[in-house]
Amino acid sequence: MGPTQIILFILIFFAVVILVSSFVTIQQGTVGVVTIFGKYRRVLAPGLNFKIPLIEQIYNRISIQNRSVELEFQAVTVDQANVYFKAMLLYSVLDQQEETIKNVAFKFVDDRNLMQALIRTVEGSIRAFVATKKQADVLILRRDIVEHVKEQLDNILESWGYHLQDLQLNDITFDEVIMRSMSQVVASNNLKAAAENEGQALLITKTKGAEAEGNAIKIAAEAERQAAQLRGQGIALFRQEVAKGMTVAAKEMQQADMDTSVILFTMWTEAIKHFSENSKGNVIFLDGSADGMQRTMKEMMSLNQLNLDTLEKRGK
Template sequence: MTGTIALFIVFFILLIVISSSFVTVKQGTIAVVTVFGKYRRILSPGLNFKLPLIENIYSRISIQNRSVELEFQAVTFDQANVYFKAMLLYSVLNQSEESIKNVAFKFVDERNLMQALIRTVEGSIRAFVATKRQAEVLVLRRDIVEHVKEQLDQILENWGYHLQDLQLNDITFDDIIMKSMSQVVASNNLKAAAENEGQALLITKTKAAEAEGNAIKISAEAERQASQLRGQGVALFRQEVAKGMSVAAKEMQDAHMDTSVILFTMWTESIKHFAENSQGNVIFLDGSTDAMQQTMKEVMSLNLLHADKSKSK
């Protein structure tokens, strides 16, 4: 009976030793093995063998990407408070033994690592913002991220980590500054709208002036052509009248008649035309004998002038 119990105890101990000799490491994780507190080796994902009771699993390190949110304040060169909300994405540098050793032994625990990482990022951003003015900060997101990466790459590499990305999700200022910035934007928008409206009005006025000028030019050209045609018509009318009078006068001379009858007829026809087309206007004519003779002489002179021109042609 005693031998059976002893055999059972030996079997149980062997079972514990054998079971503790195999270690399962999850995917995305690296196990760090120590022997009596001293680093020995690392175990890759999968089923691994270790010396029972001698080798010990010191820690399991995730090689997956990790993120942390940050909220902190900085002060610009012109003493304006800037409030940042950021997201930090980082991971283990690589799966090399040296990097894993740095991750495992550089910090006491994860909390100390996070504290150092966050404070380093905040300090780098604060140092950069302190050299810029408040009006410049909003347009320097990319520059801030590049500055932080440049400053932290060497530091994080010594810790066994790599900064994957830094996203500045929100950049705000004190309420009074945000209000003043909104007023500046609103005033600039109003100014731009006024300038656009002025440009549109100027274009409209210019186009209207051009159209009016073109209309005046067209009207003037049409009036010029009409005047020219009227002048040509009057000249032709006078020419035909002169020809008719010349023919009539020659026929009356051949018939030994007084040619003044023609002038008298023209005089009466003119008075008749005035009366029919005067539209109510009053026309005063000197009907005395002297005035009639004077008019006759002027008409005869005009007739002789046209006759001379006809002969010269």
């Protein structure tokens, strides 16, 4: 091989190397940052790109996909209680504009320094917020903590070329002593609520029972009142019918020129017969003396006379 051939071979080799180095492939989900002699030149989109060989260099390949990082840190409340957080941070490049990509590429030396600044900023924001709250309020302020961190970090991260997608506080715990006391408070509150519920149930049961008993008494009293009324009406009707019967019998006996006192004597004997048949006793005491008989006959005659007077008034 002569000198001319060797030179030609070298030229072809360099031409191939230059041609190959003139094209670069950028993977999907990333962009390429090109510099010339160390100075920013332009951004390469995903796919096959042309660059000036030996002059333009790929300074960095930046992922525009979402990234996540887990955090574990401690904060202290205003009442000096230690709070332990476990969180998950989700962030990404703000957009694919040239200025944003320049910030992402040149703000930090490398990703390690970026992560350190990002984590310390999030922890500092949460610690500052928790330091103004009491231990008893921290658990119910989970959403407020997240909103506070996002509000504080949005401007800072945008100046770095990033955007905070989400912050999740997966676990919030306290010292063991505080956890035990919180469990005791919850248990005592549950016992108190159970006792109150049991008391309310007992009160409702007693109240319903009293209402039912009162209603039963009212119903029984009403039934007794109606029964008494019906009994009174029955007795009144009975007496009215007896009076009518006695009036008719007295008129007939008077027309037949008979002594109407026989009616009273008959009623008296019927009453004695009723007593003897329906009474539970074995002895009926009657005044059988002459004076008693005479007094009874006078009373019967008086009643008879009263009956006759009544009949005469009705006849008139």
